[in-house]
Amino acid sequence: MLEVITGFLILAIAGFLQIGFFGKIRLMGGTTDLIMLCIIAWSINERSKYSWILVIAGGLIMSYVSAMPMNGYLWMYLIIWFIIRFIKMRVWQMPLMLMLFVTILSSLLISVGTLALLFLQNASVNYIDAFRQIIIPSLVMNLLLSIPVYAFLNDVINTIYLNEESE
Amino acid sequence: MRKRLNFRNWKKVVLVLIVLGIAFFALSGYMAKAIDRVLSPVVRVQSTLMERLNFIISLFSVSEDQVALVAENEDLKNQVAELQSRIIQLQQNLNEADILYALLGFARSSPDEQYIPAKVIGKDPSPFLKYILIDQGSDLGIRAGMPVVTNKGLVGRIDAVTASAARIRLITDSTSMINAIVVDADAECMVQGSITGDITIEMVSQDVKLEPGQIVQTSGLGGDFPADFIIGQVLNVNQINNEVFQSASILPAEDFNSLQAVLVVSNFSPANTAPLE
Numbered sequence: 129m130l131e132v133i134t135g136f137l138i139l140a141i142a143g144f145l146q147i148g149f150f151g152k153i154r155l156m157g158g159t160t161d162l163i164m165l166c167i168i169a170w171s172i173n174e175r176s177k178y179s180w181i182l183v184i185a186g187g188l189i190m191s192y193v194s195a196m197p198m199n200g201y202l203w204m205y206l207i208i209w210f211i212i213r214f215i216k217m218r219v220w221q222m223p224l225m226l227m228l229f230v231t232i233l234s235s236l237l238i239s240v241g242t243l244a245l246l247f248l249q250n251a252s253v254n255y256i257d258a259f260r261q262i263i264i265p266s267l268v269m270n271l272l273l274s275i276p277v278y279a280f281l282n283d284v285i286n287t288i289y290l291n292e293e294s295e
Numbered sequence: 296m297r298k299r300l301n302f303r304n305w306k307k308v309v310l311v312l313i314v315l316g317i318a319f320f321a322l323s324g325y326m327a328k329a330i331d332r333v334l335s336p337v338v339r340v341q342s343t344l345m346e347r348l349n350f351i352i353s354l355f356s357v358s359e360d361q362v363a364l365v366a367e368n369e370d371l372k373n374q375v376a377e378l379q380s381r382i383i384q385l386q387q388n389l390n391e392a393d394i395l396y397a398l399l400g401f402a403r404s405s406p407d408e409q410y411i412p413a414k415v416i417g418k419d420p421s422p423f424l425k426y427i428l429i430d431q432g433s434d435l436g437i438r439a440g441m442p443v444v445t446n447k448g449l450v451g452r453i454d455a456v457t458a459s460a461a462r463i464r465l466i467t468d469s470t471s472m473i474n475a476i477v478v479d480a481d482a483e484c485m486v487q488g489s490i491t492g493d494i495t496i497e498m499v500s501q502d503v504k505l506e507p508g509q510i511v512q513t514s515g516l517g518g519d520f521p522a523d524f525i526i527g528q529v530l531n532v533n534q535i536n537n538e539v540f541q542s543a544s545i546l547p548a549e550d551f552n553s554l555q556a557v558l559v560v561s562n563f564s565p566a567n568t569a570p571l572e
Binding site: 146147148150151152154157158159161163190193194195196201239242243246249250251252253254257258261262266 | 416417418419420421422423424426428454455462464468469470487488489490491492552
């Protein structure tokens with residue numbers, strides 16, 4: 129229960145930071161997706177039990193704030209969560225490497241998903257410009273922020289479960 | 296009587312007379328040089344000794360002045376920090392006041408329109424979407440579809456509303472299409488946003504002579520926006536002879552990256568053209 133409450137708090141703070149602060153920090157046209165990084169870091173941790181609840185909460189926060197059509201963020205975050213579950217259980221068990229790998233994969237997945245949704249809406253999309261000015265810079269920014277986010281949330285989750293075990 | 300004036304008494308009388316005499320000479324100034332000569336080496340020794348002593352004392356103790364100076368310095372540092380934070384606050388207020396004065400001036404210059412001022416509180420988290428969030432919503436009468444402007448020009452239109460906030464689709468968004476007119480060339484066109492935030496005018500007839508610097512503003516066609524709001528000016532013309540239309544990139548009138556406050560045009564309702572489509 130403490131995990132869920134703490135997770136909600138962290139996601140709420142991340143949401144405010146994403147809209148206010150990180151939305152303004154741009155590398156060319158790219159920005160970082162703090163909620164996505166929080167969800168990845170939370171889901172990767174072996175001790176976390178309720179990461180799926182936080183994935184849904186993060187998806188709903190982003191769907192509420194963003195103009196992304198068809199609640200795109202919610203579905204894409206759920207896909208990322210399933211990918212993490214699959215990779216963590218069967219392929220890869222080194223958390224930091226997994227964090228970096230999933231960050232790259234998720235950034236590309238969200239970019240491709242968004243472009244597909246915009247294509248369905250008949251938006252004016254220049255794919256080469258999108259790749260050069262948004263997708264690659266966003267990927268770089270996500271990678272830069274992924275390690276501090278992982279370190280922070282890993283400590284938070286470990287602290288929560290150490291406290292519960294000691295009680 | 297004889298007993299009283301004995302030798303011992305005479306000695307006392309002589310001693311008193313000598314002392315009185317010395318005092319008389321000293322007071323009348325005749326012995327100043329002699330006194331100086333006697334006292335000056337003593338004074339010199341004394342002052343030297345006191346200097347050394349004071350120096351040694353100052354090594355081991357802090358004078359009251361120094362304590363007061365340290366306290367005063369601390370106070371001044373606190374005052375400087377407080378004043379600096381106040382200066383920053385005042386600069387922010389001044390900046391906000393400048394923006395609000397500009398918006399107020401614009402609102403007064405066009406009294407036919409009714410405006411609701413709002414502060415920009417955030418941006419869409421997706422880098423592909425050009426939307427902003429404002430701090431006013433349906434409680435103040437803001438409805439979806441209302442145009443949003445600043446004193447510089449058109450910003451976009453209301454996309455979604457809650458009771459206390461609203462989301463604006465900027466004219467730079469890739470799904471934004473606005474009917475416009477190039478004023479100097481008297482040519483109708485479509486202003487289209489893009490995924491990178493650049494805007495262009497499309498569908499301009501090849502006969503029209505487009506030149507950099509020409510003003511582009513809303514035409515009012517389609518009923519989505521009121522007429523005569525400035526969008527920007529022509530930057531680069533892209534004319535290819537074999538194509539049906541020419542296009543041009545536009546320099547927006549407003550800098551969307553540093554947008555802080557906007558005006559929602561509240562007495563304009565977009566025309567509902569759905570039954571005609």
